[in-house]
Amino acid sequence: MRPYWMEEFGNASSIHLQGQKARTAVDHARETLARFFHCREAEVVFNSGGTEGDNTAIFGLLRPGDHFITTSIEHSAVLRAADRVAERGVEVTFVAPSANGLIDPERIRQAMRPATRLGDSRRTLVSVMLANNETGVVQPVEEIGSIAAEAKAFFHIDAVQGAGKVAFDVRRFGCHLCSISAHKIHGPKGVGAMYVRRGTPLEPLIVGGSHERRQRAGTENVPGIVGLGKAVELAMESLEDGTMERIAGLRDRLEAGILAISGTDVNGAGAPRAGNTTNIHFEHLEGEALVIALDLKGVAVSGGSACHSGSTEPSHVLMAMGLDKNAARASLRFSLLKTATDEDVDHVLRVVPEAVDRLRALAPLEASTLS
Numbered sequence: 001m002r003p004y005w006m007e008e009f010g011n012a013s014s015i016h017l018q019g020q021k022a023r024t025a026v027d028h029a030r031e032t033l034a035r036f037f038h039c040r041e042a043e044v045v046f047n048s049g050g051t052e053g054d055n056t057a058i059f060g061l062l063r064p065g066d067h068f069i070t071t072s073i074e075h076s077a078v079l080r081a082a083d084r085v086a087e088r089g090v091e092v093t094f095v096a097p098s099a100n101g102l103i104d105p106e107r108i109r110q111a112m113r114p115a116t117r118l119g120d121s122r123r124t125l126v127s128v129m130l131a132n133n134e135t136g137v138v139q140p141v142e143e144i145g146s147i148a149a150e151a152k153a154f155f156h157i158d159a160v161q162g163a164g165k166v167a168f169d170v171r172r173f174g175c176h177l178c179s180i181s182a183h184k185i186h187g188p189k190g191v192g193a194m195y196v197r198r199g200t201p202l203e204p205l206i207v208g209g210s211h212e213r214r215q216r217a218g219t220e221n222v223p224g225i226v227g228l229g230k231a232v233e234l235a236m237e238s239l240e241d242g243t244m245e246r247i248a249g250l251r252d253r254l255e256a257g258i259l260a261i262s263g264t265d266v267n268g269a270g271a272p273r274a275g276n277t278t279n280i281h282f283e284h285l286e287g288e289a290l291v292i293a294l295d296l297k298g299v300a301v302s303g304g305s306a307c308h309s310g311s312t313e314p315s316h317v318l319m320a321m322g323l324d325k326n327a328a329r330a331s332l333r334f335s336l337l338k339t340a341t342d343e344d345v346d347h348v349l350r351v352v353p354e355a356v357d358r359l360r361a362l363a364p365l366e367a368s369t370l371s
């Protein structure tokens with residue numbers, strides 16, 4: 001990324017040499033993204049990240065009277081956009097997950113409404129995430145894609161968390177739209193991309209210049225796009241060279257070690273999960289206190305999602321899976337970087353049991369006092 005701030009700082013839309021060097025870099029990243037998505041280069045739109053992708057799919061397709069089917073465990077970039085389109089006359093259906101965090105594709109099928117009359121132009125958009133950001137649970141997007149296709153519905157996948165962690169192919173997923181974000185795959189923050197299947201009648205969210213084939217106006221963030229392209233290239237390598245399996249092995253060891261502590265269980269256990277994440281419920285413990293205790297030992301974990309940190313609201317994802325407020329507040333998410341080592345896991349397994357023992361002894365909270 002550095003040369004594109006310091007030396008090759010041209011605007012990719014300028015025709016002079018500096019501009020063309022920037023354009024070449026953007027084109028190279030687009031070619032990488034097309035390989036990653038398994039789509040045409042013209043179907044890749046660069047943007048500012050997952051929130052913009054999710055918002056574009058929802059605001060760009062749905063009109064008053066249309067039907068939006070999504071799930072109650074989506075990221076707030078989808079949930080808040082759903083609230084907004086509902087205010088504008090879109091019918092919104094939230095499908096709840098099973099207790100293990102999986103969305104049953106049949107429930108998506110049941111949510112579909114039959115067309116009310118022949119030639120009805122009412123659109124249906126289904127939006128389901130690939131992997132959940134709190135539990136890592138990987139959703140059956142292929143089955144959901146087939147159901148959407150049968151019903152002639154549009155299908156958007158929020159793949160912000162699944163990208164780089166599970167095998168990826170938008171054709172196999174059967175989606176029209178798919179959002180990813182660089183910072184979830186070790187790339188820079190504030191940049192992402194969206195796959196837009198050719199022919200999808202998507203209105204741009206941001207209008208102005210003719211950038212990105214008129215699908216997303218604004219001067220391209222060249223260093224960010226270069227960083228996204230490199231991150232995607234490395235993510236594809238990690239999926240093939242065994243790195244993600246190594247990480248899943250470390251996660252399993254971490255999980256087994258933590259489960260040796262009494263009164264612990266895994267949220268999303270039994271469901272397919274991204275290999276880098278585990279979400280653990282520690283009975284009779286205030287999750288926030290454990291976050292702080294572990295931070296002091298150099299271990300960065302979170303309760304709920306980073307977007308809600310600072311809020312005392314228990315996780316909407318865990319509550320949708322049937323946990324009560326106390327259990328949701330007593331749950332923490334551990335995510336492993338792709339650079340994680342055996343020593344990192346050893347360190348976490350040393351400090352977590354100590355911290356849990358100490359906190360439980362200090363404040364032997366009964367579940368009922370936590371509400």
Ligand SMILES: Cc1ncc(COP(=O)(O)O)c(C=O)c1O
Pocket residue numbers: 048049050051052054075077129131132133158160161181182183190192
């Ligand atoms: C599943 C999911 N969707 C969307 C987003 C939002 O992406 P961004 O932060 O790039 O806007 C995130 C988190 O950052 C996420 O985890």
